Amino acid sequence: MPPTTRTLAAGPCKKAVVVAAALVLLAGCGGEDAPGSAAPTTAPGVGEVTTAADGVQEITLQTQDDYVFVPDRFTVDAGPVRLTVVNVAEQMTHNFQFTDGAGPADIPESIALIAPGEEKTIEFTAAQPGEYPFECSFHTQLGQVGTMTVRG
Numbered sequence: 001m002p003p004t005t006r007t008l009a010a011g012p013c014k015k016a017v018v019v020a021a022a023l024v025l026l027a028g029c030g031g032e033d034a035p036g037s038a039a040p041t042t043a044p045g046v047g048e049v050t051t052a053a054d055g056v057q058e059i060t061l062q063t064q065d066d067y068v069f070v071p072d073r074f075t076v077d078a079g080p081v082r083l084t085v086v087n088v089a090e091q092m093t094h095n096f097q098f099t100d101g102a103g104p105a106d107i108p109e110s111i112a113l114i115a116p117g118e119e120k121t122i123e124f125t126a127a128q129p130g131e132y133p134f135e136c137s138f139h140t141q142l143g144q145v146g147t148m149t150v151r152g
């Protein structure tokens with residue numbers, strides 16, 4: 001009788017430990033965020049517009065297991081842009097496209113699929129100043145949108 005009782009007790013106990021560990025991990029993640037912000041931690045360089053050696057402006061956006069581009073707004077000067085989207089998600093596949101007909105000019109370049117752990121880059125020329133809405137077309141309804149501003 002005693003051995004059987006011990007075996008039965010081990011199952012629920014182990015499960016409780018795993019759940020507790022998961023909660024600790026979740027709590028740890030939340031603690032690193034700025035107060036009042038649910039924004040996920042971003043990789044270094046994400047969101048910074050820089051100019052590469054070849055004169056092309058570069059910007060990296062991040063996606064993760066939610067419906068947010070980080071950042072969802074950025075500004076470039078009129079001219080060529082190299083845009084990278086890094087998807088640090090473990091589950092979610094995203095994409096990137098400028099919203100059809102929404103900007104002052106069409107930018108047809110897009111990224112059809114960015115699987116979890118992938119990063120992809122497109123290069124395009126933003127010649128006309130203004131606001132260019134973009135989206136992940138899989139999750140537009142869930143608010144995965146943003147805006148690129150092109151300075152004149």
Ligand SMILES: [Cu+2]
Binds near residue numbers: 093138144
């Ligand atoms: Cu998406």
